[in-house]
Amino acid sequence: MFEFNLNEHDFKKVHFIGIGGISMSGIASLLLNKGYEVSGSDRSLTEITKHLKDEGAEIYIGQSKDNIDNPDLVIYTDAILDDNEEIIAARKLDIPVVSRGVFLGALMRNYENSIAVSGSHGKSTTTSMISKILLNSKEDATILLGGELDEMKGNVHVGDQKYLVTEACEYKGNIRYYYPQTVIVLNIDEDHLDYYKNLDDIVDTFKYYLQNQDENSKTILNLNEANNRLIIDSVKGELITYAQENYDADYVAHNIKFDEIGRPNFDLKMKNGLVEHFELGVIGRHNINNAMAAIISTYENGIDLETIKENIKEYSGLKRRMEIIGHVNTATIMTDYGHHPSEIEVTLEALREHTEGKLVCVWQPHTYSRTKTLFNDFLNCFDACDEVIITDIYAAREKFDPTIHSKDVVDALVKKGINAKYIGTFEKARDYIYDIAGDMDVVLTTGCGNPDVLAHMIVDDQVKIGA
Secondary structure: OOOOOOOOOOOOEEEEEOOOOHHHHHHHHHHHHOOOEEEEEEOOOOHHHHHHHHHOOEEEEOOOHHHOOOOOEEEEOOOOOOOOHHHHHHHHOOOOEEEHHHHHHHHHOOOOEEEEEEOOOOHHHHHHHHHHHHHOOOOOOEEEEEEEEHHHOEEEEOOOOOEEEEEOOOHHHHHHHOOOOEEEEOOOOOOOOOOOOOHHHHHHHHHHHHHHOOOOOEEEEEOOOOOHHHHHHHOOOEEEEEEEOOOOOOEEEEEEEEOOOOOEEEEEEOOOOOEEEEEOOOOOOHHHHHHHHHHHHHHOOOOOHHHHHHHHHHOOOOOOOOEEEEEEOOEEEEEEOOOOHHHHHHHHHHHHOOOOOOEEEEEOOEOHHHHHHOHHHHOOOOOOOOEEEEOOOEOOOOOOOOOOOHHHHHHHHHHHOOOEEEOOOHHHHHHHHHHHOOOOOEEEEEOOOOHHHHHHHHHHHHHHOOO
């Protein structure tokens, strides 16, 4: 087992391969704050890498064996393969090389109370809800987010070593390396099938994760998620369940109501039988589940209810999570990180309920493998919108695959009766939105590539090009 003591500085100089990723950059920033010498490489200079450079990191653009300048430890992101020049060079020099997941697991063991949020959907939102509560409590938690929270002016906050809050992504089986004191399982769904064989393989990985925990840990789990119920027998510590309108759970949300723009309020039957009322500052029924996980995890870790209530109501969301970018006339332009069919579906359903005009979705598929593997599921997630526009696939870590194209999805949607169009480039999609956006419409760009760039183009370019 890899060990890392944050305070002893056995590894004085740490090099990150893929330092510009949201999770990698957060860890790098934490180490810089703790007095470590940090270097890292990435494909391009971004706002994230510029910020790390300003903090004192040595940043290399491009990955080369020459970037390995006698570090004591090398950490690499999941997108990096074993044939990477830097990994090969480090191993030849007998420098310890670990994945981000292995390092994060070792980092967790430096904190008295670590809260790790896992699940196929909702991790970043739930983690940021927890973060907002803790940031405004008497505690000074250390926080690593998968998105940017305005209150933190970024994605990392370095506090003391009593609390660590972080996401626990299951990609490449990383959760097998994590040992938090509080485990949150939001949901388990088919995803990352470029790594996992099938859903059973994913479920088995979650079972392994829970069996890693000690007898003093807490596992907080949504009882209404069918796949979550498959892992209950693997819980080693205390099991705490929650659900909407399901009184078999320890915590139950009921008397659910929505305001005029779709923000929920609800009564929460607590584990002790008392009932507390909560109001949310974000829209959508799915956010009740995220909020319950945040409420329960902080309450069970000793945060007072008034602090929790106040901050869960004030929480207005992460960047790229149902984020309003601006307007074109009276049409609202939004962007979202949703890239799995289930995520896209719940977001569109939440928007549909309170959209007076047309609901238009511009979807940028993420990776060839996900588009192929979940092809049929994608055909069923756009029913709530009036029109779906599909851009070219964002390849991310994958090489070009000629056996799948966005046009294939469009053709299948049209056969199903969905109003769908293929518009490959952001420039053409922007111009099309200018042509069709009408009064009180909502246009959502979605995906985990860079569809937020398109949303900003639509808003920012309208004056420049006279739209």
